[in-house]
Structures are given as C-alpha cells and as structure tokens.
Amino acid sequence: MLLVDDDDNYPNVRPYYEFALLSLGIPYDVWDTGNRDNEPDAGELAPYAAVVWFTGDEYGGYAGPGPAGELALASFL
Numbered sequence: 001m002l003l004v005d006d007d008d009n010y011p012n013v014r015p016y017y018e019f020a021l022l023s024l025g026i027p028y029d030v031w032d033t034g035n036r037d038n039e040p041d042a043g044e045l046a047p048y049a050a051v052v053w054f055t056g057d058e059y060g061g062y063a064g065p066g067p068a069g070e071l072a073l074a075s076f077l
Contacts, residue, residue: 001028002048007056008035008063017052037062039069045076 001021005014014030021028029048031040045051053073055064065073 001026001050001052002040002045003028003030004040004051004053005030005032006039006062006064006069007054010056013054013056017054033062035062037066037068039065040072041068042072042075045072048076051076 003014003017003021007013014032018028018030031044033039051073053065053069057063
C-alpha cells in the first residue's frame, strides 16, 4: 500500500493513517508531497495494490492532487 500525504500538515493527520495501518498489520510506504506538487506519477503508483491519498486545506502550498496527480490516479484506477 502507498500512503500519499498531501495534507499540508495543518493539521497533520498522517499519524492516524499510520496507526490504523500498523494496527491492521498492513505494510505501507509513504510519499510525502512536502507541501508542493511533488506527487507520484502513474509509474510510481503502478506497483501498489492500493493507494490511500489523503489531503486537507491548502495553507500556503499545494493540497490535493494537481492535474498530473489526477491523471496518475485515473491511470492507476
């Protein structure tokens, strides 16, 4: 599973997702967009059976999939 952290860290909700996945024993990798449009492309999503991409409000950066991220998600699905 790939966990895409695209929430601008205000509030930072990644620990909740990580706790849930760890509690369920689900192995995962994290892709943190770093409050930028640094999003995984279709090739980087392809190896994963599931992707959880969470977002939040934009606080001086980028939140949520940008146009390229939306295309990558569409290709993944």
